[in-house]
Structures are given as C-alpha cells and as structure tokens.
Amino acid sequence: MKTIPVVLMGCGGVGRQLLHHIVSSRSLHAKLGVHLRVVGVCDSKSSIVVSDVLSMELDDKFLLELCQLKSNGSSLLTLSTTSGVEYQVLTNSDSTTKLIDIAALLGKSMGLALVDCSASSETIGVMKQVVDLGCCVVMANKKPLTSTMEDYDKLVSHPRRIRHESTVGAGLPVIASLNRILSSGDSVHRIVGSLSGTLGYVMSEVGDGKPLSQVVKAAKNLGYTEPDPRDDLSGMDVARKALILARLLGRRINLDSIKIESLYPEVMGSNVMSVEDFLDDGLLLLDKDIQERVNKASLNGNVLRYVCVIEGSRCEVGIQELPKDSPLGRLRGSDNVLEIYSGCYSEQPLVIQGAGAGNDTTAAGVLADILDIQDLFPEK
Numbered sequence: 175m176k177t178i179p180v181v182l183m184g185c186g187g188v189g190r191q192l193l194h195h196i197v198s199s200r201s202l203h204a205k206l207g208v209h210l211r212v213v214g215v216c217d218s219k220s221s222i223v224v225s226d227v228l229s230m231e232l233d234d235k236f237l238l239e240l241c242q243l244k245s246n247g248s249s250l251l252t253l254s255t256t257s258g259v260e261y262q263v264l265t266n267s268d269s270t271t272k273l274i275d276i277a278a279l280l281g282k283s284m285g286l287a288l289v290d291c292s293a294s295s296e297t298i299g300v301m302k303q304v305v306d307l308g309c310c311v312v313m314a315n316k317k318p319l320t321s322t323m324e325d326y327d328k329l330v331s332h333p334r335r336i337r338h339e340s341t342v343g344a345g346l347p348v349i350a351s352l353n354r355i356l357s358s359g360d361s362v363h364r365i366v367g368s369l370s371g372t373l374g375y376v377m378s379e380v381g382d383g384k385p386l387s388q389v390v391k392a393a394k395n396l397g398y399t400e401p402d403p404r405d406d407l408s409g410m411d412v413a414r415k416a417l418i419l420a421r422l423l424g425r426r427i428n429l430d431s432i433k434i435e436s437l438y439p440e441v442m443g444s445n446v447m448s449v450e451d452f453l454d455d456g457l458l459l460l461d462k463d464i465q466e467r468v469n470k471a472s473l474n475g476n477v478l479r480y481v482c483v484i485e486g487s488r489c490e491v492g493i494q495e496l497p498k499d500s501p502l503g504r505l506r507g508s509d510n511v512l513e514i515y516s517g518c519y520s521e522q523p524l525v526i527q528g529a530g531a532g533n534d535t536t537a538a539g540v541l542a543d544i545l546d547i548q549d550l551f552p553e554k
C-alpha cells in the first residue's frame with residue numbers, strides 16, 4: 175500500500191469537494207493500493223495540522239465536519255470536533271513556517287503532496303519552497319503558474335512532481351494531452367478555444383435572451399465563477415489559462431503580453447466597487463450593451479463567444495462573432511472546447527470538449543492529479 179500525505183490549501187467550493195471525493199473514494203483507492211492521508215488543511219486565516227505528521231491523519235469524520243463548518247462560512251479557527259484526532263490550529267503568521275517544517279520532514283522521507291485549491295497569489299512562496307524540499311505540488315489555482323517567469327521556472331523545475339490539470343478546462347485532460355503531444359516532438363502551432371466555463375455559460379444564456387445581470391449571478395451560484403466574478407468577466411481568468419498554455423508551448427511571456435477584452439469598464443473594477451455592489455448594481459448597467467451585441471450578431475446568423483487564440487507570437491482573448499453551427503458556436507452551458515493544431519493534427523485539430531467549470535469536475539481533476547503522482551511515494 176502506498177500512502178500519500180496531503181496538505182490542502184483552500185477549502186472553498188473546490189477544496190471541500192476534493193475532501194468529499196477523497197472520503198468517498200476510500201474503497202476504490204484501497205483496491206488501487208493507495209491511501210490519501212490528509213495531514214493538514216488551510217484557509218485564508220489559519221491552518222489545521224495533525225500533531226504528528228509522520229503517523230497521524232485528519233480522519234474522515236473530522237474532514238466532513240470541517241467541510242460542514244466551511245460551507246457554513248466559518249473560519250477553521252472556530253472548529254470544534256467530535257472526532258478524536260489530535261491536531262494543532264495555527265494562525266496565518268505561523269502557518270507558513272509550519273508548512274515548510276512539514277515539507278522538510280516529509281519531503282525527504284515519505285513525500286508530501288501540497289495541493290493548492292485557493293485562488294490566492296499568497297501561496298506562491300510556500301509552493302516554491304516545498305518544491306525545493308523534494309515535495310510534489312498539485313494546483314487548481316492558476317496564479318502561481320501565471321506569476322513571473324522566475325516563479326514559473328522554479329515551480330516547473332521538477333516536472334514529475336508538479337500537476338495542474340485543473341488550471342485549464344477544470345477536469346478536462348488539456349494539460350496531459352498537450353504534454354503528450356509535445357513530448358513526442360510534435361510542434362503545436364495553433365490553439366483556439368473557449369476556455370471559460372463562466373463566459374461560455376454567460377454567452378449561451380445571453381444568446382437565449384436572458385439578461386447578463388441575471389446569468390452572472392446564476393453562474394456564481396453554480397460554482398463556475400472565480401470568487402470575484404469580475405476575474406472571469408475581465409477576461410483575466412481566461413488570459414491566465416492562455417498564459418499557462420503558451421508557457422507550456424515554450425513561450426516565455428507574461429500576462430501583460432496577452433491582449434485581453436473586458437466585459438466591464440474600469441469604473442466597475444475591484445478598486446472602485448465591492449463584489450456585492452458590482453453584482454447588484456454594476457451588472458445592470460451592462461445588460462443593454464451586451465444584448466445589443468447579441469442582437470447584431472444574430473442578424474448575421476452568428477453568436478457571441480469568448481475565444482482564446484494562441485498562434486505564433488499572437489496570444490489574445492476576447493469576444494468573437496461566430497457562426498451558430500461552428501464548433502465554438504454550438505457550445506452550451508459551462509462546456510469548454512479546445513482545438514489543438516500541430517504537425518500531426520494539421521488539417522483536422524485534436525479537439526477536447528466537455529464541462530470546463532464546476533466544483534465537482536474541478537475537484538475530480540485535482541484528485542486524478544494526486545493519484546497520478548503515486549509512483550513517487552514509497553510502498554509502506
């Protein structure tokens with residue numbers, strides 16, 4: 175039996191769903207000869223860590239209680255459990271030091287998978303250090319890989335120990351497929367796709383005549399959006415995915431090299447209004463403009479789609495008018511589609527399509543990534 179010690183950073187929609195998947199997959203994992211031993215869980219303010227990371231785990235009862243607490247909107251600091259687990263609660267200032275200590279201890283013995291299901295840039299420092307300490311990192315969070323080239327180079331310096339399938343297309347096998355193509359020596363010359371579950375859903379719903387202000391709220395309730403939906407509507411979340419793909423193709427570029435079209439003006443930015451004000455008031459002001467664009471496209475037999483194009487030195491994300499019956503035009507709901515053109519796929523692209531957002535599919539992608547690195551962990 176292999177045991178994979180896991181520390182989870184972020185127990186929001188995706189992180190909690192991951193813990194649920196881990197708990198409900200116990201018997202499957204036992205058959206596969208692997209056990210995921212969760213030794214720590216962190217939120218934005220604190221961390222909970224077992225007293226002895228070499229031998230103990232946060233048991234399933236504890237993990238489910240923790241999920242319940244977080245889904246009620248409480249901080250980990252307020253957890254009181256009926257499970258008998260011995261654990262420590264650390265505040266933010268002590269959490270980083272503790273995580274590094276754990277990584278130093280486990281990295282050279284039984285290994286550690288540090289899983290980033292936060293939406294924060296604050297995790298980058300600790301992620302880089304644990305990589306140096308011989309640990310594995312698994313990410314749903316796009317921010318570490320879209321930081322500076324220096325941060326990126328450090329994070330990917332041990333490719334076998336990093337997995338980030340869910341950063342692009344949620345649970346879809348985008349990164350794995352691209353890595354397979356690239357490792358065979360095939361060269362990818364064009365990627366075009368619809369890479370946002372939120373914007374895919376928004377575009378197909380406003381195309382059906384629903385107001386933007388209504389469908390963005392629905393996308394948030396369905397778990398498709400980033401914590402602040404403006405990260406989706408600004409195009410920034412798609413730009414991050416484009417950057418991750420472009421860097422995978424070997425382009426040494428940063429976010430500021432990407433042409434990005436925003437669906438809202440700067441006066442509705444996060445430095446001007448709160449998320450609540452944007453959702454309640456700001457969005458209403460955008461309804462008319464988007465509906466006019468939808469109607470104009472419709473007169474030409476077209477629909478609006480938010481498209482990512484990576485080709486040569488071109489890397490851009492924005493709204494395009496496309497024929498209703500094109501692969502992107504036919505997309506519905508939160509589905510993503512990605513067309514990859516390469517030497518082997520030159521006339522007809524390799525196409526990857528399916529649900530591209532949602533806590534369930536994203537967490538499933540993260541869990542599959544953790545299992546994918548099991549060979550790096552010793553048999554017990």
Ligand SMILES: NC(=O)C1=CN([C@@H]2O[C@H](COP(=O)(O)OP(=O)(O)OC[C@H]3O[C@@H](n4cnc5c(N)ncnc54)[C@H](OP(=O)(O)O)[C@@H]3O)[C@@H](O)[C@H]2O)C=CC1
Pocket residue numbers: 183184185186187188189216217218219244249291292293294296297314315316317340341342343344371397398399400401530531532533536
């Ligand atoms: N939802 C989806 O469809 C997809 C999401 N993703 C990515 O998954 C990630 C998580 O998304 P989601 O679960 O929806 O986001 P949520 O906002 O629901 O959860 C984020 C969690 O991260 C915690 N957090 C914030 N800062 C830190 C920090 N510095 N250290 C540790 N934890 C921290 C938050 O803590 P607190 O509870 O205290 O606020 C919260 O628990 C995002 O990066 C997103 O881009 C990727 C693909 C698809």
Ligand SMILES: N[C@@H](CC=O)C(=O)O
Pocket residue numbers: 341343344369370371372373398399400406411530531532
């Ligand atoms: N907010 C993102 C979630 C996945 O990355 C999206 O809508 O695609």
